[in-house]
Amino acid sequence: xxxxxxxxxxxxxxxxxxxxxxxxxxxxxxxxxxxxxxxxxxxxxxxxxxxxxxxxxxxxxxxxxxxxxxxxxxxxxxxxxxxxxxxxxxxxxxxxxxxxxxxxxxxxxxxxxxxxxxxxxxxxxxxxxxxxxxxxxxxxxxxxxxxxxxxxxxxxxxxxxxxxxxxxxxxxxxxxxxxxxxxxxxxxxxxxxxxxxxxxxxxxxxxxxxxxxxxxxxxxxxxxxxxxxxxxxxxxxxxxxxxxxxxxxxxxxxxxxxxxxxxxxxxxxxxxxxxxxxxxxxxxxxxxxxxxxxxxxxxxxxxxxxxxxxxxxxxxxxxxxxxxxxxxxxxxxxxxxxxxxxxxxxxxxxxxxxxxxxxxxxxxxxxxxxxxxxxxxxxxxxxxxxxxxxxxxxxxxxxxxxxxxxxxxxxxxxxxxxxxxxxxxxxxxxxxxxxxxxxxxxxxxxxxxxxxxxxxxxxxxxxxxxxxxxxxxxxxxxxxxxxxxxxxxxxxxxxxxxxxxxxxxxxxxxxxxxxxxxxxxxxxxxxxxxxxxxxxxxxxxxxxxxxxxxxxxxxxxxxxxxxxxxxxxxxxxxxxxxx
Amino acid sequence: xxxxxxxxxxxxxxxxxxxxxxxxxxxxxxxxxxxxxxxxxxxxxxxxxxxxxxxxxxxxxxxxxxxxxxxxxxxxxxxxxxxxxxxxxxxxxxxxxxxxxxxxxxxxxxxxxxxxxxxxxxxxxxxxxxxxxxxxxxxxxxxxxxxxxxxxxxxxxxxxxxxxxxxxxxxxxxxxxxxxxxxxxxxxxxxxxxxxxxxxxxxxxxxxxxxxxxxxxxxxxxxxxxxxxxxxxxxxxxxxxxxxxxxxxxxxxxxxxxxxxxxxxxxxxxxxxxxxxxx
Numbered sequence: 001x002x003x004x005x006x007x008x009x010x011x012x013x014x015x016x017x018x019x020x021x022x023x024x025x026x027x028x029x030x031x032x033x034x035x036x037x038x039x040x041x042x043x044x045x046x047x048x049x050x051x052x053x054x055x056x057x058x059x060x061x062x063x064x065x066x067x068x069x070x071x072x073x074x075x076x077x078x079x080x081x082x083x084x085x086x087x088x089x090x091x092x093x094x095x096x097x098x099x100x101x102x103x104x105x106x107x108x109x110x111x112x113x114x115x116x117x118x119x120x121x122x123x124x125x126x127x128x129x130x131x132x133x134x135x136x137x138x139x140x141x142x143x144x145x146x147x148x149x150x151x152x153x154x155x156x157x158x159x160x161x162x163x164x165x166x167x168x169x170x171x172x173x174x175x176x177x178x179x180x181x182x183x184x185x186x187x188x189x190x191x192x193x194x195x196x197x198x199x200x201x202x203x204x205x206x207x208x209x210x211x212x213x214x215x216x217x218x219x220x221x222x223x224x225x226x227x228x229x230x231x232x233x234x235x236x237x238x239x240x241x242x243x244x245x246x247x248x249x250x251x252x253x254x255x256x257x258x259x260x261x262x263x264x265x266x267x268x269x270x271x272x273x274x275x276x277x278x279x280x281x282x283x284x285x286x287x288x289x290x291x292x293x294x295x296x297x298x299x300x301x302x303x304x305x306x307x308x309x310x311x312x313x314x315x316x317x318x319x320x321x322x323x324x325x326x327x328x329x330x331x332x333x334x335x336x337x338x339x340x341x342x343x344x345x346x347x348x349x350x351x352x353x354x355x356x357x358x359x360x361x362x363x364x365x366x367x368x369x370x371x372x373x374x375x376x377x378x379x380x381x382x383x384x385x386x387x388x389x390x391x392x393x394x395x396x397x398x399x400x401x402x403x404x405x406x407x408x409x410x411x412x413x414x415x416x417x418x419x420x421x422x423x424x425x426x427x428x429x430x431x432x433x434x435x436x437x438x439x440x441x442x443x444x445x446x447x448x449x450x451x452x453x454x455x456x457x458x459x460x461x462x463x464x465x466x467x468x469x470x471x472x473x474x475x476x477x478x479x480x481x482x483x484x485x486x487x488x489x490x491x492x493x494x495x496x497x498x499x500x501x502x503x504x505x506x507x508x509x510x511x512x513x514x515x516x517x518x519x520x521x522x523x524x525x526x527x528x529x530x531x532x533x534x535x536x537x538x539x540x541x542x543x544x545x546x547x548x549x550x551x552x553x554x555x556x557x558x559x560x561x562x563x564x565x566x567x568x569x570x571x572x573x574x575x576x577x578x579x
Numbered sequence: 580x581x582x583x584x585x586x587x588x589x590x591x592x593x594x595x596x597x598x599x600x601x602x603x604x605x606x607x608x609x610x611x612x613x614x615x616x617x618x619x620x621x622x623x624x625x626x627x628x629x630x631x632x633x634x635x636x637x638x639x640x641x642x643x644x645x646x647x648x649x650x651x652x653x654x655x656x657x658x659x660x661x662x663x664x665x666x667x668x669x670x671x672x673x674x675x676x677x678x679x680x681x682x683x684x685x686x687x688x689x690x691x692x693x694x695x696x697x698x699x700x701x702x703x704x705x706x707x708x709x710x711x712x713x714x715x716x717x718x719x720x721x722x723x724x725x726x727x728x729x730x731x732x733x734x735x736x737x738x739x740x741x742x743x744x745x746x747x748x749x750x751x752x753x754x755x756x757x758x759x760x761x762x763x764x765x766x767x768x769x770x771x772x773x774x775x776x777x778x779x780x781x782x783x784x785x786x787x788x789x790x791x792x793x794x795x796x797x798x799x800x801x802x803x804x805x806x807x808x809x810x811x812x813x814x815x816x817x818x819x820x821x822x823x824x825x826x827x828x829x830x831x832x833x834x835x836x837x838x839x840x841x842x843x844x845x846x847x848x849x850x851x852x853x854x855x856x857x858x
Contacts, residue, residue, distance in 0.1 A: 081706030085750040086742070138711075164713045192713060219717075273717070297717055347718070349708045350758055379708060406708050463707065488706070538749070572749040 010035075014043045023048055042066060049073070050483075050508050052090060052114065053533065056563040057098035068107045069133075070099065074114035076511045076557055077461075078486055080138065083513055083555070085537065087570050089115075092139075094568075096120040100127035108133035115139065121146030125153035132184075133159040143168035144193075151177035161189040163216075169194045175201035180208065187214035191240050191271065196220040199228075206232040213265070216240030219273045224252060230259035239263070241271030244298070248278045257282040270294035270319075277304040287311035291338075294319040296345045302328050302356075310335040316372075319343040322358040322379065329362030333369025341375040342366055349379065349406060360387040367394040375400040382413040383440055388422025392429040401426055402437035408464035408489070411441040418442055424449030427457070437461040447471035451478020459484040469496035476500035486511040494521035501525055504532055509559040517556055520549030525558070526576025533565060534558050536574045705772065712740055712755070719757035745773050745837035746806070756829045762821050766808065773837060807843040810835045819843070 017040055020026055030040040046069040049055060060067075074090025076083075092114045099106055106128045116139050124131065131154045136142075144167060150160065151174055175197050178185075185205065190197065197218065206212060212233045217226070221242030230236070246252060260266065260283060267289055275298035283290075290312045295305060296319040305320065306328040315336040322344050324332075332339065344362070348355045360383045367373060373395055383405050392398075412419055419440040427433060427450050434456055438446065442465035450457065451474035458481050465471070472492035475485065477500055485507065493516035504510060504525075519536065526534040537555035538547070565575050743752045752772050759765040808820040812831040820828070820835070 078706065080711045081709045082712065082753055082755075083706045085752065087750065138713075164711065166712075296714070299718075345714065346708065346710070349710055404708055408704070408707065461709075463709075570750070 010039050013039050017043055021046075045069060046108075047071070051559050051561075052092075052095065053563065053566045054508070054559060054561045057095045059563065061098050061102040065102070066105075067099075067103055068105060069110075070095075070106070070108070071110040071112075072114060073112045076486065076509065077113075077484070078488065078511055078513070079113055083488065085572065088537075088573065089566065089568055089570070091568055092116040093120050096123055100124075104128065105130055107131060108135075110135040110137070111139050112137040113139065115141040116146075118142050118146035118149070122149040125149040128154075130156055132156050135159065135161040135163070136165045137161075137163045138165060140166035144170045144172070144174040148174035148177045151175065152179070155179075155182070156184050157182075158184055159187040160185070161187060162192050163189055165192050167193055171195070172197040173201070175205060178205050178208075180204075183208050183210070185209040186211050187238075188212070189214070189216040189240070190218050191216040193218040194220070199225050203228060203232060209233075210235065212236065214238040217242040217271060219243050219271075222246065223256070223279065227252070227255045227259045230256075230263060234263055235265055236263045237265045238268040238292075239266060239270070240294075241269070242273065244272045244275040244279055246276070246279070248276075253279060253282055257285055260286045266290075268292035268294075272298040274298075275300045277301070280304050280308050283308060284311055288313055290315060292317040296321055296343065299323065299347065306331045312336065314338055317341040319345070321345050321347045322356045323347055324362075325357045326359055326362040326365070327357070329358075330365040330369075333365040337370060338372055339366070339370040340372045342370075342373065343377040344379060345377075346379040346406060354381050360384060363387070364390050364394075367391040372397075374398055377402045377404075379404045379406060381406050382410070383419060383422070384412045384414045385417065385419055385422035385425075386412075386414065388419065389425040392422075392425035396429045396431065398426070398430040399432050400435040401430065401433060402435065402461070403439055404437065405439040408439070409441045410439075418445070420446040420449065424453070427453040432456055435459045438465055439463060441465075443467050444471040444474070447474040451475050454479045456481055458482065460486070462487045462490055464489045466490045466492060469493050472496035473499060476503045482506075483508045485509075487513070487515060489514040491516050494518050497521055498525065501529055504558055505529065505560050507560065509557065511555075511557050513555040515552075515556075517553055518549060519547050519551040519553055522553055522556060523549070523576050531560055531562065532558055533561050533575055535569070538572055538574050705768075715755055715757070716740065719755070741810075741832055741834050743769060743772070743835040743837070746839045746842070748773060748837075754835070756832060761825055762828075765820075769808065769835070769837065805840060806837050807840050808835065809838050809843060 013036065017026075017029060020029060023046075026040060026044060030037045041063050042065065044064045045067060047060065047064060047067055048071045049060070050073050052072045052074050060070075072092065072095060074092070075088060078084060079088070079090075090113055092111055093116075096109075096116075097120075099109075100123050104127065107130055109124065109131075110133070114136075116136065121142055124134070126149075134150060134154075134157070139162075142165075147160075147162075147167070150157065172193075172195055178201075182205070186209075188205075197220070199221070202217075202221075206215070206229060213235060215229070215233060215236055215238070217229070217240055219242055221229075223242070223244060223246040226241055230239070256279065263286075266286055269283065269290060269292070272295050275295070277300055280300065287308070288311070291314055293309070293312060293315055294317075295308075298305070299321065300323060302323055302325045305324045309315070309318065309320070309324070309328065310331050313335055315332075316338050317340060318332065318336070320328075320343070324344065329344075332342075342363075344358065358380055360380060363376070363378050363380070364387050367390070374397055376398065377400075380403075383403065411417055412422070420443055423436075423438055423442070423446050427436070431453075433454065436450070436454070436457060436459070438461065444467045447466060447470070450460070454460075454475075455478075457479045460475060460479070460482065462485075469492055471490065472487070473496040475482070476496065482503075487510075490512075492512065497512075497517055498521055522534050522536050525532065535557045536553045537557070538553075565577065569575065740753045740755050743754055754765070754768065754772070756765070759768065809817050810820050810828070810832045811817055811834045813833060817836070823831075
C-alpha cells in the first residue's frame with residue numbers, strides 16, 4: 001500500500017490543518033486515515049457540541065487534548081416556550097469539571113440553554129489562566145455571585161455575554177469586582193439583568209477598557225447615565241441602551257445625540273426599552289451608519305418607528321414590534337434596500353383581536369422591495385396562500401423563514417383553504433431554505449411538499465398541523481439534510497416514527513409533544529436503536545414499565561448519542577433500559 | 580382480534596391499542612387521504628431488516644398489557660376534571676379517541692363559552708404563541724399602547740413567571756401570571772396543565788369502569804375538597820388563592836402550590852386575617 005499519507009512529517013500536516021477551521025472540514029479530515037485522525041485530534045482547538053448529551057465530557061477530553069474553545073447546547077429548543085419541565089437536565093457542571101482538569105489553557109466557553117451554578121462559575125474563574133470568553137445564552141441556575149467570581153479572577157476576560165439568561169440578581173455590586181488593573185474587556189452584555197448595576201462601577205470599567213466594542217446595558221440603566229457611559233467608550237460598534245425614556249429635556253437630547261455621534265464606529269443599536277418618541281430622533285445623525293437595529297422592546301407608535309427606520313438606509317437587520325404596521329414595512333421596503341433579516345414581534349400575542357394594522361401585506365412589501373432579504377421571523381394574525389406564493393417568488397434566496405400565525409390552525413383568510421400551497425411555494429422556490437417554521441391550517445399535503453422540495457432544510461418546527469402519520473413520514477423520508485425536527489400538537493404517531501427509525505440517527509434530535517406516539521413504540525424504538533436516546537417525559541406516577549403499551553406519551557425527545565443513557569435523568573424522564 | 584391493516588409494513592403492531600383504535604386509524608388514513616397506506620411502502624427501516632413475521636412474534640410478547648390497568652388514554656376519555664373556579668370543562672388534551680378522525684385534537688378556543696362580555700379573555704395554550712420568557716417578561720412590564728388597558732396597564736414589579744407545584748406530581752411547571760386576567764382563567768389553565776396528575780390520583784383509587792368517567796365521579800378539585808390552590812406571597816406566607824383582588828394577587832404571588840386539602844386546613848383563617856390587617 002502506498003505510504004503517501006506518511007510522506008509528510010506530522011508537523012507539516014499539522015501546519016496544513018491549522019488553516020482549516022470549519023468543524024465539518026475538520027471532521028472530514030479526521031476520517032481520511034488513522035494517522036490524519038491522530039494528527040487532527042491533537043491540533044483541534046475548537047469544538048461545537050450541538051447536544052450536550054450526544055457525547056460525554058470524558059470522551060471529548062480524551063479525543064481532543066488541546067482544546068481552547070468549546071460550545072455546548074443543552075435543552076431542546078422548545079424549552080424556550082415552557083414545554084420542558086424544570087430540572088429536565090442540561091447541566092454544565094460535569095463539563096466544566098472535566099475541562100477544569102484537562103484544559104488549563106481553555107480560553108472560551110459558550111453555553112446555550114444549559115444549567116450552570118455559581119460553583120461552576122467559580123471553578124471557571126480559577127481553573128483557566130487565560131480565560132477570555134464566556135457566553136451564556138438562555139442559561140439559568142446561577143446568580144450574580146458567580147459573576148462576581150468571574151469578574152474578580154479572569155484577568156484576561158474579553159467577552160462576558162449573558163444574553164437572555166435567567167440570573168438570580170443578588171446585588172449589582174458584582175461589577176465592582178473587576179480589578180482596577182483590568183483592561184481587556186471587548187464585549188459586555190448584561191441586558192438580561194433585572195436589578196440595577198452600579199453606574200460608578202460601570203464607568204470605571206469602561207474607562208479602563210479602551211478596546212470595548214460591544215456594550216449591552218440592562219433596562220435599569222437610565223437614559224441620563226447612558227450619555228456618560230458613551231463618552232467613555234468611543235470605540236463602540238454595538239450598543240444596547242437601557243430604558244430609553246426620561247423627562248423631555250433638550251439638553252439630555254442634545255447630549256445624547258452628540259454622544260452617539262462621538263462613537264464613530266457605532267453600527268448596531270438595541271435596547272430601547274420603553275422608547276419615547278421624543279428621544280428617537282437623537283439617533284438620526286448616525287442613522288446612515290446603522291446596519292443593525294433592534295427595536296423589539298420599543299413600544300413606540302408607528303409614525304415614529306417609521307421615521308427612524310426610513311432614515312437608516314444601510315440597515316441590514318431590523319427587529320421590531322408589530323407597532324410598525326404594514327405601512328411602516330412598506331416604508332422599510334422603499335428605504336432599506338440592503339435589508340437581510342427582518343423580525344416582527346407581536347405586541348399583544350394573547351389578545352383576541354388585532355391591536356395593530358399588521359397583516360401579511362407588510363411582509364409581502366418587504367419581500368418585494370428588499371432583494372437581499374434572507375431571514376424572516378414574522379408574527380401576524382392572517383395569511384393567505386397568495387401572499388406566501390408571492391413572497392416565495394420574490395425571494396428565492398430566502399434561507400430562514402419562520403411564520404407564526406397567532407391563532408392555531410387558521411386557514412387562508414381569503415379562501416378559507418389550508419395554507420399548504422403557500423408553504424409549498426416557499427419550499428419549492430427557496431431552494432436554499434435551511435430553517436422553516438409553519439403555522440396556520442395545514443394538512444398532510446404541506447409535508448409532502450416539504451419532503452419533496454426541502455432538500456436543504458435543516459430545522460423544521462411544526463405546530464397544530466397535519467392529518468396523519470403520512471405528514472411525519474414525508475418529512476422524515478424526504479428531507480435529506482434534516483437535523484432538528486420539533487413537533488407539537490400534531491396527529492403524528494407510531495407508524496411514521498418506526499418506519500423512519502434509521503433516519504433518526506442522522507439527525508441531532510426530534511421533539512414531539514402532544515402527538516399520537518404510544519409508549520409501546522417508544523419502548524420498541526429504544527430497544528432497537530441503541531444509539532438513540534428515546535426519552536419519554538412521563539406525566540403520571542408509577543413505574544413506567546407498568547404503563548400499558550397503548551398509552552400515548554405526552555412528551556418525547558429522541559436524540560442520537562454515543563454516550564449511552566444519560567446519568568442525570570430526573571425521575572420524570574424515562575428511557576428504555578431493559579433487554 | 581382483528582389484525583390491523585397496517586401490520587404489513589410496520590410489522591410490530593400487535594399492540595392491543597390497535598383493536599380499539601384501529602377502526603379510527605383505518606378510518607383516518609383512508610378517509611383523509613384516500614391513499615392505501617401500503618402503496619406508500621412504509622417499511623420498518625431498521626438496520627438488519629428483520630422480517631415482519633419475526634417482529635410480530637417478538638411484539639406479541641412485549642405487547643401484553645398487564646392486568647386490568649386501563650390505558651392512560653382511555654382514562655382521559657370523557658374526563659373533565661374541574662377546578663371550582665372554572666366555568667368551562669372541556670377536554671383539551673383529549674387524545675383523539677372520540678373526536679373526528681380528521682382533527683384528533685379539538686382546538687382549545689373552539690370550546691370557549693359563548694361571549695358574554697365585550698372582550699372575553701383568551702384561554703392559554705402552553706407555549707403558544709412561541710415567545711420566549713425573557714420577551715414576555717419584558718413586555719409584561721410595558722404599558723399597553725392601546726386605549727383599553729384597564730387591567731393590563733399596571734403591574735409594576737409584579738411577579739411574572741411563577742413555579743407551580745402539585746402535591747404528588749413528579750415535576751414543577753411554570754406559569755406566567757401576566758397571561759391571565761382573572762382567577763377563572765388561571766385555574767382553568769392549571770387544571771389543564773395538571774390534569775394528567777389528577778387522573779393518576781384517581782386511577783390509583785382503583786376506579787373500575789372506564790367508560791363512565793363523568794364529572795360526577797371525579798371530585799371537583801377545589802370545591803370538592805381534594806385539592807386547594809395556594810400561593811406563597813412576598814412575605815413568605817402561604818395563602819389560599821382567590822381571597823384578594825386579582826391585581827393584588829399577581830403583585831404578591833411568588834409561587835403556587837396545589838395542595839392536598841388535608842394539609843390546607845388552617846390556611847383560610849390566616850388568609851382572612853392577613854387581608855383584614857392589610858386593609
